[in-house]
Amino acid sequence: MPTRKRAAPATRGAHASQQAGPGAGDPGTSDIQAADPQSGDPGVSNPGVGDPGRGDLLSVGFLIGLLAGEGHFGGDGRQPQVTLRMHIRHEATFRWLERVFPGGRLYGPYTHGGRSYFQWMARGAYLREHLAPLIHQHRHLLDDYVAARFDTMCRRYTINLDAVASAPPPAGPAVP
Numbered sequence: 404m405p406t407r408k409r410a411a412p413a414t415r416g417a418h419a420s421q422q423a424g425p426g427a428g429d430p431g432t433s434d435i436q437a438a439d440p441q442s443g444d445p446g447v448s449n450p451g452v453g454d455p456g457r458g459d460l461l462s463v464g465f466l467i468g469l470l471a472g473e474g475h476f477g478g479d480g481r482q483p484q485v486t487l488r489m490h491i492r493h494e495a496t497f498r499w500l501e502r503v504f505p506g507g508r509l510y511g512p513y514t515h516g517g518r519s520y521f522q523w524m525a526r527g528a529y530l531r532e533h534l535a536p537l538i539h540q541h542r543h544l545l546d547d548y549v550a551a552r553f554d555t556m557c558r559r560y561t562i563n564l565d566a567v568a569s570a571p572p573p574a575g576p577a578v579p
Contacts, residue, residue, distance in 0.1 A: 462503050467541050469496070471549045476556040483530055483560035487523040497521045506533055531562055539564045 470476075475486040489496070491512045501509050506529030511521035525534045535557060542550055557564060 467544050471545055476552045478560050482526055483556050485525040485530060485534060488520050491519045491521060497523055535562050
């Protein structure tokens with residue numbers, strides 16, 4: 404059975420580059436930010452915080468890529484969950500996820516079978532109301548295999564995405 408221990412905050416013993424702010428090797432913290440043309444807001448300075456699902460386009464794309472390549476869409480039989488598990492060398496990425504998409508929860512580090520890893524999970528209201536609609540809105544970025552896994556999770560756990568299907572794409576500069 405894996406060793407279960409909540410990870411310590413990144414400020415303890417973390418390398419300086421893992422604590423640095425925008426532009427210092429922190430994925431998704433570029434100058435490209437979602438704008439809100441109705442309110443005149445040019446973008447958010449801390450994408451996703453306070454409105455988990457509004458992350459800037461680069462952050463959303465990075466999250467979708469992580470989930471497509473390393474994520475698991477499933478559940479425990481009672482509730483759906485999205486899980487991202489990676490080696491502890493990716494701790495900075497997990498700390499970024501905690502800041503930018505704060506509705507998920509980070510577990511670890513675990514050591515099991517000679518491997519050390521962190522695990523980020525999204526469940527409950529955050530998954531149903533924020534993360535699943537965000538993934539659905541950008542579903543066209545998923546390959547057929549990942550899209551089928553996502554669809555199966557939504558169907559199995561009756562995550563209703565009908566209202567999201569007609570949602571307009573996020574405002575802001577296009578990411579090439």
